Amino acid sequence: MRTDEQALAYGGGWLDRAGALRADPEWIDARLADRESVLLPFWRDRCLVSADRAPVRHAAVDAARLCAAADETVFLGLDAGRAVFAVDLSGRTEPEALELAGAVETVDVRALVGGLTPAEAAVQAYAKGLLHWHRGQRYCGGCGATAAARDGGHVRTCTGPDCGRLLFPRIEPAVIVLVEAPGDPDRCLLARHRGAAEDSWSTLAGFVEIGESLEDAVRRELAEEAGVSVVDVAYQGSQAWPFPAGLMVGFRATAASTDVRVDGEELVAARWFSRGELRARLAQGRPLGRIDSIDHHLLESWLNGRS
Ligand SMILES: [Zn+2]
Numbered sequence: 001m002r003t004d005e006q007a008l009a010y011g012g013g014w015l016d017r018a019g020a021l022r023a024d025p026e027w028i029d030a031r032l033a034d035r036e037s038v039l040l041p042f043w044r045d046r047c048l049v050s051a052d053r054a055p056v057r058h059a060a061v062d063a064a065r066l067c068a069a070a071d072e073t074v075f076l077g078l079d080a081g082r083a084v085f086a087v088d089l090s091g092r093t094e095p096e097a098l099e100l101a102g103a104v105e106t107v108d109v110r111a112l113v114g115g116l117t118p119a120e121a122a123v124q125a126y127a128k129g130l131l132h133w134h135r136g137q138r139y140c141g142g143c144g145a146t147a148a149a150r151d152g153g154h155v156r157t158c159t160g161p162d163c164g165r166l167l168f169p170r171i172e173p174a175v176i177v178l179v180e181a182p183g184d185p186d187r188c189l190l191a192r193h194r195g196a197a198e199d200s201w202s203t204l205a206g207f208v209e210i211g212e213s214l215e216d217a218v219r220r221e222l223a224e225e226a227g228v229s230v231v232d233v234a235y236q237g238s239q240a241w242p243f244p245a246g247l248m249v250g251f252r253a254t255a256a257s258t259d260v261r262v263d264g265e266e267l268v269a270a271r272w273f274s275r276g277e278l279r280a281r282l283a284q285g286r287p288l289g290r291i292d293s294i295d296h297h298l299l300e301s302w303l304n305g306r307s
Pocket residue numbers: 140141142143144145158159160163164165
């Protein structure tokens with residue numbers, strides 16, 4: 001069985017992204033004027049929260065005031081027919097953004113995730129990722145002219161007279177791999193990454209490069225970072241990871257041998273763990289990766305004997 005999609009944070013397709021409707025600016029304006037619509041304010045990648053650490057939501061009755069103060073307003077989608085927008089107040093100081101939003105604090109969504117519903121976590125992360133892209137894509141990379149948002153904020157168009165390039169939100173895919181040892185006993189390869197805590201072990205991961213398939217990237221990353229050749233690369237599931245632009249693609253693979261040679265750059269150590277060893281760590285209260293990450297779910301799935 002593949003990774004349980006429902007168990008992974010930040011995904012789930014909670015909103016109808018209304019791809020055909022959002023291209024119509026009049027439809028977007030009408031949604032912004034609709035009192036049923038909702039606006040979610042953000043400040044420099046951070047959620048704006050109330051005293052109970054719930055993300056602030058504004059009814060569209062405040063739209064004109066918030067949108068006038070914002071660098072960007074983007075349409076996220078429809079929630080049971082109700083339009084949901086994200087509003088970027090990053091051009092303001094933090095106290096100004098808090099006052100405009102009626103919030104008490106700015107908090108990163110990953111610090112809030114345990115207290116949010118899966119839908120709230122997914123929508124907040126999606127909004128953060130889309131607004132982050134807008135802040136970094138104000139200009140065309142081809143001619144340097146300004147780029148203007150359209151389609152509810154899902155495309156920017158270069159305004160250069162001889163260019164007109166379409167700029168789409170950038171997504172950076174990365175592979176994350178649970179590697180099993182060949183033969184018995186069942187063991188998996190975990191690594192300590194440079195800068196991680198002394199006892200922090202995780203699966204191996206790396207960005208996909210231009211001209212690679214996902215499977216190519218798995219084989220290269222394992223060879224480069226851990227000196228491990230792998231076979232039987234099998235897709236397990238994927239996770240939206242808009243921090244700021246990731247898409248984590250999970251795999252299992254089998255090592256050709258148990259020889260390991262870390263690169264000393266990205267990884268400082270790597271070794272094989274048995275299921276018993278990992279269960280003993282859990283029993284001691286030592287978690288397997290961050291609970292909101294696919295790393296945790298790849299490990300949990302392997303530990304539970306699912307393949
Ligand atoms: Zn251009």
